[in-house]
Amino acid sequence: MRVTNQFPEHFWWGAAASAPQTEGASDVDGKSPTTWDVWHEREPEAFFNQVGPDQTSDVYHRYREDVQLMKDMNLNSYRTSIAWARLLPDGKTLNEKAVAYYRDYFQTMRDKGIEPVINLFHFDMPWWMMELGGWENPAIVEHFAYYAKMAFEEFGDIVKYWATFNEPMVHIECGYLGDAHWPRVNDFKRAIQVGYHTLMAHFAAVRVYRQVGSDGKIGTILNLSPVYARSDAPEDQEAQRWADLFHTRSLLDPIALNTYPQELVAILKEHDLMPTLIDDHASLTQEKIDFLGVNYYQPLRVKARDEKALTLERPSSLYASYDWPEKKMNPYRGWEIYEKGIYDIAMRIKNDYGNIPWFISENGMGVAEEERFIDESGIVQDTYRIEFIRDHLSWLLKSIEEGSNCFGYHLWTFIDCWSWLNAYKNRYGYYRVDLENDLERTPKLSSFWLRDIIEKNQLDI
Ligand code: BGP
Numbered sequence: 001m002r003v004t005n006q007f008p009e010h011f012w013w014g015a016a017a018s019a020p021q022t023e024g025a026s027d028v029d030g031k032s033p034t035t036w037d038v039w040h041e042r043e044p045e046a047f048f049n050q051v052g053p054d055q056t057s058d059v060y061h062r063y064r065e066d067v068q069l070m071k072d073m074n075l076n077s078y079r080t081s082i083a084w085a086r087l088l089p090d091g092k093t094l095n096e097k098a099v100a101y102y103r104d105y106f107q108t109m110r111d112k113g114i115e116p117v118i119n120l121f122h123f124d125m126p127w128w129m130m131e132l133g134g135w136e137n138p139a140i141v142e143h144f145a146y147y148a149k150m151a152f153e154e155f156g157d158i159v160k161y162w163a164t165f166n167e168p169m170v171h172i173e174c175g176y177l178g179d180a181h182w183p184r185v186n187d188f189k190r191a192i193q194v195g196y197h198t199l200m201a202h203f204a205a206v207r208v209y210r211q212v213g214s215d216g217k218i219g220t221i222l223n224l225s226p227v228y229a230r231s232d233a234p235e236d237q238e239a240q241r242w243a244d245l246f247h248t249r250s251l252l253d254p255i256a257l258n259t260y261p262q263e264l265v266a267i268l269k270e271h272d273l274m275p276t277l278i279d280d281h282a283s284l285t286q287e288k289i290d291f292l293g294v295n296y297y298q299p300l301r302v303k304a305r306d307e308k309a310l311t312l313e314r315p316s317s318l319y320a321s322y323d324w325p326e327k328k329m330n331p332y333r334g335w336e337i338y339e340k341g342i343y344d345i346a347m348r349i350k351n352d353y354g355n356i357p358w359f360i361s362e363n364g365m366g367v368a369e370e371e372r373f374i375d376e377s378g379i380v381q382d383t384y385r386i387e388f389i390r391d392h393l394s395w396l397l398k399s400i401e402e403g404s405n406c407f408g409y410h411l412w413t414f415i416d417c418w419s420w421l422n423a424y425k426n427r428y429g430y431y432r433v434d435l436e437n438d439l440e441r442t443p444k445l446s447s448f449w450l451r452d453i454i455e456k457n458q459l460d461i
Contacts, residue, residue, distance in 0.1 A: 004401055005458045012115065012408025013454040014077035015070075015430065016362050017059075018122035018166065021417040023083065025060035026053050029097040032089035033127040035134075035182035036420070051423035057415050057433045057441075063105045066415065066441070069431060070114055073447050074454035077115040079293075079361060079410055081166065084147050085126035087154075091143055099154050106158045117361075117410075118155065119163040119221060120148055120205060123171050123181060123420070134183065135171070135194040138278050141201050148205035152212050160216030162209065163293055163361075164202045167223040169251060172198060177314050180421055188314050189273050196275035199254055203284035210287075220255055221293030221361045224248055225300045226344045230322045235304035239319035243302045246315035256292060256353045258285055271312040292353075293361030294345060295412070296392075298336040301327075332384070333366035333426050339391040346399030346406055359408035363392055366426030370416075380432050380444040389446065393459050411450075415441055 026037050033041075040052030059066060059080075070078055086098040106116040121144075125134055129143060148164070175181035176191035185191075202220055209218045225247060229240035241263075249261045268274045278284075302319040309317035328337045342360065349358055365388040367373075373380050393409065400406055416429040424435060430447035434440040453459060 004397065005460070007397065007457045007459070008400060008407070009457075010407070011457060012077040012359055012410065013450070014075050014079065014114075014117070014408065014410040015412070015414035016079040016410045017413045017415075017417050018081040018119065018124075019083040019086070020053050020056075020081075020122060020124040021413075021419060022056050022059040022080065022415070023086075024054060024056040024058040028060065029086075029101070030089050030095045031083065031086040031098070034083070034085050034124045035127060035130050036124060038127050038130075039182050047421055048423040048425040051418065051435075053418060055435070056418040057439055059105075060101065062439070064108055067105075067108045067112055067114065069441060069443075070109070070414065071112040073430065073443075073451045075114055075414075076454070077117055077161075077408060077410070078109055078414065079117040079119060079163070081119040081122040081124075082151055082155075083124055084121065085124065085128075087150060088126075088147055089128075091126065091128055091146075094150055094154070102155060103158065106155060110158055115161060116159050117161040117163065118151075118159045119166050120144075120151060121164065121168075122166040125171075125182070130182065135175070135197050136190060138197060138200075138276075140197055141204050141278060144201035145204035145208050149208045149212060152209055152214055156212065156214050156216065161291075162216065162218045164205045164218065164220045165198065166221045166293075166361075167295055168195070168198045168202070168220075169223060169247065188312065191314075192268065192273050193275045195250065196277075199251065200278055200281070200284055202255065203287040204280075206287040206289060207284065217290035219289045219291035219293060221295060222251055222255070223295040223297070223362075224252070224345050225296070225298060226341045226348070227300045227302060228324070230301070230303035230324075233304070236302070239302045239304045242318035243300055243315065246318075247300060252353065254285060255289060256356055258288060260285075267312065273312065290357070291407075292349070292356055292358040294349075294358055295362035296342050296345060296360060297363065299338050299341045301336075330365055330367075330388075332368050332370075335366070337365075337388065339395050342392050343395040343399045346396065346404035347402070350399075350402075350404050355403070355405045357405045357407055359406060359410065360392075360396065361410050362412040363389075363409070364412035364428045365389075366428050368426055370427040370432070374432075378442060380442075382444045382446045385444070385446045386449045389450065390459065393453075397459060 036053045044050040109116045172195045227244040229236040301322040303322040305320045413428045415431040416427040416433045431441045
């Protein structure tokens with residue numbers, strides 16, 4: 001087992017969030033609507049307690065206070081995103097108020113020794129782009145590259161770490177194979193095309209980053225779930241390979257290795273699901289990232305389907321999910337907790353992906369009705385979160401000891417944030433936000449615990 005408790009020097013200790021989940025001010029200072037704003041206006045009952053993206057922790061006005069809280073906790077890095085619809089409200093015209101806000105926000109972090117890690121897209125499609133077809137329109141590749149260029153030019157002197165996307169698989173799956181994201185389409189062929197345009201937009205943004213002569217680093221953030229088979233039986237192993245191919249390799253291989261998995265191409269061809277390629281496909285695919293962000297929450301457990309589906313309607317036509325009898329659950333959110341998954345991901349990156357530098361860009365424990373854990377002093381006694389983080393960090397340390405190139409750990413999230421259709425249902429933060437009391441921020445027990453870990457750069461167990 002592990003022999004060291006010490007994290008590497010300059011290890012990133014931080015937290016992650018996004019613009020649409022924290023900023024609020026959704027129609028202030030020239031910002032145009034996103035799909036979330038429009039959806040909430042049309043159908044508020046789709047959102048938990050009808051709370052929409054206009055009611056977040058109001059970071060747009062309170063970022064200075066929040067950056068001080070980061071500093072109080074010893075954080076040395078922080079990830080958030082830029083809202084495309086705020087920076088370019090019509091896709092072309094730069095919004096000077098947005099530039100001023102983001103510059104001051106990022107500079108405030110830098111002044112306090114906190115590395116800003118800035119992501120370009122976290123599920124928040126501008127409505128003007130949605131009206132043009134959103135991810136289905138190949139023109140989005142150029143629109144996105146232009147947005148990226150503007151962001152790099154306006155903030156590149158302050159921001160040295162960029163991500164093109166957060167969890168692109170989520171906007172693909174939830175928007176085009178389900179109904180949790182706009183436009184709530186259910187069509188595998190369209191989902192594949194959307195995924196393809198997303199990949200091309202990623203490559204185009206990386207290309208622009210190199211062209212503007214930046215001196216920082218660029219990567220992307222993927223949600224990687226290790227896929228475990230029910231058994232060693234060949235049919236379960238095959239189910240595992242299919243699930244891994246669609247959920248992991250479909251994006252990770254092109255992004256990290258600049259190749260497309262041939263088994264995937266073959267099956268897409270066989271089922272007439274190949275996307276229409278854009279002209280620049282071959283040369284764009286050569287663009288390389290500098291680092292990878294990995295969001296890890298829970299694994300995927302699969303088994304063979306009883307009957308093999310004759311048509312490929314969605315990835316899960318090729319496997320069934322499997323309920324592992326030994327599985328440990330987060331009783332407050334309903335997701336599996338499997339700490340060793342973080343180690344398995346680390347080893348996979350080391351062995352199959354050239355040990356590219358990477359960090360945990362999200363990991364965390366959502367808790368519904370977390371107010372039940374507030375004690376007399378007003379502090380959330382989140383010992384379950386401390387245990388969750390400690391156990392994951394422990395496996396992460398073991399992987400680092402075995403040569404993994406992991407350079408940081410960001411918790412989801414810093415201050416409880418708004419989360420899409422779930423709004424404020426599940427709380428994830430080191431800080432609690434009180435929606436009834438002027439959005440007051442109160443540290444939870446875990447924030448004090450982590451502050452000490454960061455100070456020593458070492459895990460006490
Ligand atoms: C991740 C997303 C975050 C956040 C988190 C929590 O996948 O990157 O944006 O929403 O999940 O999700 P939930 O609030 O549904 O528990």
